[in-house]
Amino acid sequence: MDPAEVQALFTRASGEFLFARWGRPIVPVVFGVEDATLAIVKGAIEAVVVLAGHRMAETDPELGANLMVFFFRDWAELPEVPNLDRLVPDLAPLCARLAAVGANQYRLFRFDATGAIKAAFVFLRMDEELSAVPADTLALNQAVQVILLWSDRAFADRSALARVRETVILRPEIGALIRAAYDPVLPPVAQDPSHALRLFARTQREEI
Structure with a gap:
């Protein structure tokens, strides 16, 4: 380049x-997948973090987990997740907008006082397109997408x-x-x- x-x-x-970039160690948690896929997703995140020379941790002192990855079938499911609306402002209207345009993924970042990344939320609606992508490919792509604030x-x-x-x-x-x-x-x-x-x-x- x-x-x-x-x-x-x-x-x-x-x-x-x-x-x-992230200003603190990354603590991932994954929802909506079986154990085998969970291991693949966490493995991809760890591989990209190691590549970056950054760090992972067992817990974030402020948020517990600071990288949350959700797999689901319909945007209407997300507002039903307990307490998620406390972490993601205007969650219901956001899901309605994403459903209206047929989106199958969305990433949301939160930042600390300096502007560094302190949390990220990855939402993956497993439609026909995403379901056709191998789990390791999908996981690696999402890990890359959240390691930095790309355009x-x-x-x-x-x-x-x-x-x-x-x-x-x-x-x-x-x-x-x-x-x-x-x-x-x-x-x-x-x-x-x-x-x-x-x-x-x-x-x-x-x-x-």
Whole structure:
């Protein structure tokens, strides 16, 4: 990737550049799947966290779990989840809007006082399209989507994943970018597009 492509991955449709990474250890919890799929999802999250050089933990002192992944069949199910409306403002209207447009996934982030990510919610409506995706591919893709605050247009034209023979892997340049994003020298939050140049420089240094 060149610097412009890196910048585009964090430039929202509104034209605003916004980069953020997690500012605390990630504590995932997964709802609506069997144990075998649960292990796959948590394994994918852990793999991406390790790739980033970030950390996981057993519990978050403020929220208990700070990365919540929900699998379900209908958006109408979510407002029925006890206490979820306390964590996700305007949950019922949000689900109604998503149902109206036929959405099958949605991600919501919460941020701490500095702007770093402190929690994320992943909602996956298992329609025919998502149900056809292998569990490991779906899990890896979602793990990548929540490790950073990507643009709302990121990966719209090209997936973060690639297929090598029968195996689906993270595109190497995206993996390098994730590692660069968690360089402790860099700030956890940036709104200046010049931050993309710093990210790009670190991906190039990694390739040398």
